[in-house]
Structure formats: structure tokens, C-alpha cells
Amino acid sequence: MFGRHSDLPLKGDATSRFLPWLVALMVYLSAVSLAGVFVLNGLVRSWDHDVSGTLTVQVQPVPGEAGEALTDERVRQAVELMRRTPGVLAARPLDKKQILALLEPWLGNTDVVKDLPLPRLIDVTVDPDISMELLELADRLARSVPGATLDDHRIWLSRLINLSRTTEWVAIAILVLIGCVTSATVIYATRTSMAVNRSVIEVLHLIGAHDDYIARQFADRSFALGFSGGLIGLALAVPSLTAIGWAARRIEGGFLPSLSLPVTGWVMIAMLPVIAAALAMLTARLAVHATLARMP
Amino acid sequence: MRNNRRGEHIIRFDSVGLRYGLGPEVLRDISFALPSGSFHFLTGSSGAGKSSLMRLMYLGLRPTRGRVVLFDKDIAMTRRYELPALRRRIGVVFQDFRLLDHLSAMDNVALPLRVRGVKESEVRKHVPELLNWVGLSEQINAKPPTLSGGQKQRVAIARAVIGRPDLLLADEPTGNVDDHIAMRLLHLFEELNRLGTTVVIATHNQFLVDRFTQYPRLHIDRGTVVEGE
Numbered sequence: 001m002f003g004r005h006s007d008l009p010l011k012g013d014a015t016s017r018f019l020p021w022l023v024a025l026m027v028y029l030s031a032v033s034l035a036g037v038f039v040l041n042g043l044v045r046s047w048d049h050d051v052s053g054t055l056t057v058q059v060q061p062v063p064g065e066a067g068e069a070l071t072d073e074r075v076r077q078a079v080e081l082m083r084r085t086p087g088v089l090a091a092r093p094l095d096k097k098q099i100l101a102l103l104e105p106w107l108g109n110t111d112v113v114k115d116l117p118l119p120r121l122i123d124v125t126v127d128p129d130i131s132m133e134l135l136e137l138a139d140r141l142a143r144s145v146p147g148a149t150l151d152d153h154r155i156w157l158s159r160l161i162n163l164s165r166t167t168e169w170v171a172i173a174i175l176v177l178i179g180c181v182t183s184a185t186v187i188y189a190t191r192t193s194m195a196v197n198r199s200v201i202e203v204l205h206l207i208g209a210h211d212d213y214i215a216r217q218f219a220d221r222s223f224a225l226g227f228s229g230g231l232i233g234l235a236l237a238v239p240s241l242t243a244i245g246w247a248a249r250r251i252e253g254g255f256l257p258s259l260s261l262p263v264t265g266w267v268m269i270a271m272l273p274v275i276a277a278a279l280a281m282l283t284a285r286l287a288v289h290a291t292l293a294r295m296p
Numbered sequence: 297m298r299n300n301r302r303g304e305h306i307i308r309f310d311s312v313g314l315r316y317g318l319g320p321e322v323l324r325d326i327s328f329a330l331p332s333g334s335f336h337f338l339t340g341s342s343g344a345g346k347s348s349l350m351r352l353m354y355l356g357l358r359p360t361r362g363r364v365v366l367f368d369k370d371i372a373m374t375r376r377y378e379l380p381a382l383r384r385r386i387g388v389v390f391q392d393f394r395l396l397d398h399l400s401a402m403d404n405v406a407l408p409l410r411v412r413g414v415k416e417s418e419v420r421k422h423v424p425e426l427l428n429w430v431g432l433s434e435q436i437n438a439k440p441p442t443l444s445g446g447q448k449q450r451v452a453i454a455r456a457v458i459g460r461p462d463l464l465l466a467d468e469p470t471g472n473v474d475d476h477i478a479m480r481l482l483h484l485f486e487e488l489n490r491l492g493t494t495v496v497i498a499t500h501n502q503f504l505v506d507r508f509t510q511y512p513r514l515h516i517d518r519g520t521v522v523e524g525e
Binding site for chain 1: 354355356357358376377380381382383384386388394396398399403407408410411412455
């Protein structure tokens with residue numbers, strides 16, 4: 001493919017000199033989009049996994065001197081009620097230290113808030129395979145334990161997951177658009193090159209060359225240009241993605257799940273130059289066939 | 297390759313007409329048939345339509361009307377993917393040579409063999425032999441821009457005959473050479489004809505036609521063949 005015989009003077013063809021740089025840019029953008037798709041996919045999976053099977057019960061603190069003991073009693077009642085509920089696997093009240101640890105990513109040093117009357121939390125694990133009437137449970141909890149509410153993460157988290165999924169699809173659409181733009185550019189470059197080499201093509205055509213004999217020479221050239229451009233794009237993308245990954249790891253303070261790119265993602269990104277070259281080769285071949293079909 | 301027996305028609309035109317775009321007809325009601333193994337001159341003044349007729353014969357154009365039958369195949373009914381096989385049976389010496397300037401004389405002559413997928417060892421054996429035969433053994437690696445008009449013409453002829461074509465079409469093949477070389481080239485075409493190739497030579501060189509009176513003429517005047525064999 002790189003060293004095959006060619007009758008056409010395509011190596012010195014100035015019309016396709018810009019192609020490697022354009023493919024490099026496209027591969028760079030594709031690598032960033034693809035990384036985005038993989039990271040978002042991992043994020044959604046992680047959230048999806050975290051949200052299924054958990055509920056949180058919140059008990060408002062009771063003010064006054066006997067408030068602490070009364071609040072403890074209400075927490076105990078709520079835990080009892082939850083443990084009696086079918087489908088609940090475990091109900092575990094969080095102590096104050098754990099609640100402060102949860103607030104730390106948002107509020108920083110929690111020394112100033114530890115004396116404030118904070119709501120008490122009960123972490124409830126439910127069987128994900130059993131369908132529960134959450135509204136009825138929330139109602140029963142509110143009636144049985146004053147100041148207790150059931151917090152179902154699924155509502156707001158599902159909106160977040162929807163947003164992430166939409167972003168994921170947008171990233172995939174960007175990848176498709178990049179493929180289309182690359183193909184359109186290859187078609188333009190191939191047609192220009194064909195126009196420049198028209199007399200040579202005519203001679204080959206008239207001495208009995210099949211269309212594919214001519215198309216193969218353009219396709220080989222496009223593959224070589226696309227592959228070299230793809231390698232440049234990859235060489236630029238890897239440091240960028242590594243830098244983004246490094247910056248993301250610095251902000252992983254607990255409220256964001258891991259933002260690192262999985263191995264599959266790196267493999268896919270490493271394959272981008274070959275995919276870009278194959279796309280350029282196929283597009284050039286089809287473009288030459290379409291143009292030659294108009295010759296007698 | 298030589299499927300046509302001597303005497304059968306290798307090419308036949310029936311009421312063929314040709315116009316470029318929406319312009320006037322440049323060829324009108326052309327009807328003739330060339331027997332396999334024949335040798336013809338195609339004569340006519342400059343602009344009479346010789347080159348257009350040659351282009352129809354080497355399938356460089358499709359007629360706008362009428363019927364062209366080549367190697368027993370009606371061209372209008374022949375599928376596009378079948379045409380290269382027909383073109384490979386035709387050797388063409390173009391009026392303007394149409395050599396590829398970026399390739400050496402060797403690679404230019406090798407083109408018809410390479411498009412057929414002939415082994416490179418065969419190519420490297422036969423092409424230098426033929427270039428030697430047309431007196432260009434010294435110019436085997438020379439590129440066309442460095443060759444004289446006569447040398448280019450001989451490279452073009454070598455390219456046309458390397459594949460042992462069934463039909464050889466030469467458009468003004470002696471236009472750039474002196475009478476001595478013109479005679480040598482004509483003898484080369486005669487030799488090919490003796491080996492079974494049907495030869496059509498388009499020329500307005502009356503001297504040449506008069507020297508080879510044994511061969512019939514197709515005379516074209518104002519877009520129509522007015523004189524057959």
C-alpha cells in the first residue's frame with residue numbers, strides 16, 4: 001500500500017499536501033470526543049450503579065434541651081420502620097462524624113458547622129430486584145416518625161444521568177460529523193487530483209485499465225496521507241488527554257467518581273489513525289469510481 | 297487474443313453519427329467494415345473528421361447515433377466493465393503521442409502490460425527488446441521531455457504494439473519524422489499486419505499513401521466517408 005507501483009504522479013501532487021494536516025486535526029478532535037464518550041459512559045455507569053439499591057432517610061433535629069435524645073429516639077424509630085419494610089436489606093444510621101465527612105467537599109473545614117443542628121441520615125440498602133412503592137413508604141414514614149423524610153436519589157440522579165447520556169450522544173454525533181467532514185475533504189482532494197492528472201487517467205483508461213486499477217492508486221495515496229496525518233493527530237492527542245486526566249484526578253475529591261480513561265478507550269484512540277486512513281482510502285476509491293463512471 | 301479469423305470483420309460502422317455536445321454533427325452516416333487482418337489508410341484533409349473517427353474506433357467516444365460493432369460486440373449493448381477487455385485488444389498511436397512525462401520510456405511502453413497484470417519479470421524482458429527494435433535502446437530510462445519528436449513517436453508506437461493488439465490505430469504516426477523514418481515505421485506496421493494485426497493509419501501524407509498503393513483507403517470528407525476500399 002505504501003510501496004506499491006503507481007503510474008500516476010501522485011507523490012508530487014500539491015493538491016493533496018494539506019490532507020495529512022486536516023486528518024491530523026480531525027483525529028485530534030475525534031480522540032478528544034472519543035475520550036469524552038468513554039469518560040461519560042463510565043460516569044453514568046458508576047452513578048447508575050450507586051443509585052440502584054440505595055435510599056436515604058433524613059430526620060430533622062429537634063430543638064431544645066432534650067432535643068438530642070428525642071432526635072436519637074426518632075432515628076431509632078425510623079431505622080426500625082425501615083428494617084421491617086419488605087425489600088429493605090439494611091438500614092444504618094450515620095453518626096455525626098460521617099455526616100460531617102459528607103459535607104466536607106462542599107463546606108471545607110467542618111469545625112464551624114459541627115455545633116449546628118444537622119439533620120440525621122439513615123443509609124438504607126434495598127433489594128434492587130424488588131419493586132417498592134416509594135411514595136407509600138415515604139407517607140408511612142412521615143406519619144410514623146415526625147420530621148422524617150424519605151430521600152429517593154433516583155429522581156435527581158436520573159436527570160443527571162439523562163444529561164450525561166445526551167452529552168454522550170452529542171459526542172458520538174461530533175465523531176460522525178468529523179468522519180463526514182474528513183470524507184468530504186478527501187473527495188474534494190481526490191477530485192482535484194483527478195482533474196490535475198486527467199490526461200494520465202485518460203491514457204490509462206484508453207489502453208484498457210480497469211477503473212479499479214486507477215482507483216487503487218488514488219486509494220493507496222489517500223491511505224498513506226491519512227495514516228501519516230492520523231499519527232500526527234494521535235501524537236498531539238495523547239499529551240492533551242494525559243494532561244486533562246491529570247487535572248481531573250486533582251479534583252477527584254470524593255464527590256466526582258473516577259474520570260480516568262479505560263483501557264478500551266485508549267485502544268480505540270490508538271486505532272484512530274488506522275480508521276482515518278481506511279476512511280480516506282475507501283472515500284477516495286469511491287470518488288474515483290464515481291468520476292470514472294462518467295467516462296465513455 | 298486473436299479470436300477474429302482473417303477475412304471476418306473486426307470493426308463495422310453502420311450509419312454512425314457524432315456530435316460534440318449540442319454542436320453540429322462532425323461525422324455523418326459513416327458506414328464501413330474492416331476485415332480482420334486488413335491494412336487501411338484513413339485519408340482526408342485536416343479537420344475532415346479523421347481524428348474523431350479514430351476516437352470512435354478506439355472507444356474514446358461513443359457515437360451519438362448509429363451502430364459500432366467491434367470484435368463482434370455491439371458497443372451500445374456492451375457493459376462498461378467489459379470495455380477494458382476490448383480496449384486491450386486495440387493499440388493506439390495518438391496524434392499527440394500522449395506519453396506520460398513523469399515515466400521513463402521503459403515505463404511508458406510497459407503500461408499496457410502492467411494494466412493487464414503481466415509479471416514484472418516478463419515486462420522487464422519484453423519492453424527493452426521492443427525499445428531496442430525501434431532504435432531506442434539508449435533512451436530506455438529517458439523521460440519524454442528529453443526525447444526528440446521522432447523518438448517520442450517511436451516510444452508511442454512501441455507502447456501501442458507491445459501487447460500484440462488485434463487492431464492497431466495510428467493517428468498521423470509519421471507527422472513528426474522525415475520520410476526515411478516514416479518509411480521505416482510503415483514497414484514496422486506492415487510487419488505487424490503480416491503477423492495478423494489489422495492496421496488503420498490516419499494520415500494526410502499523400503507521399504506515403506502513394507508509395508503504398510496496394511492498401512485500400514477510407515477517404516473522409518466533411519464528416520462522411522466518401523470513398524471505400
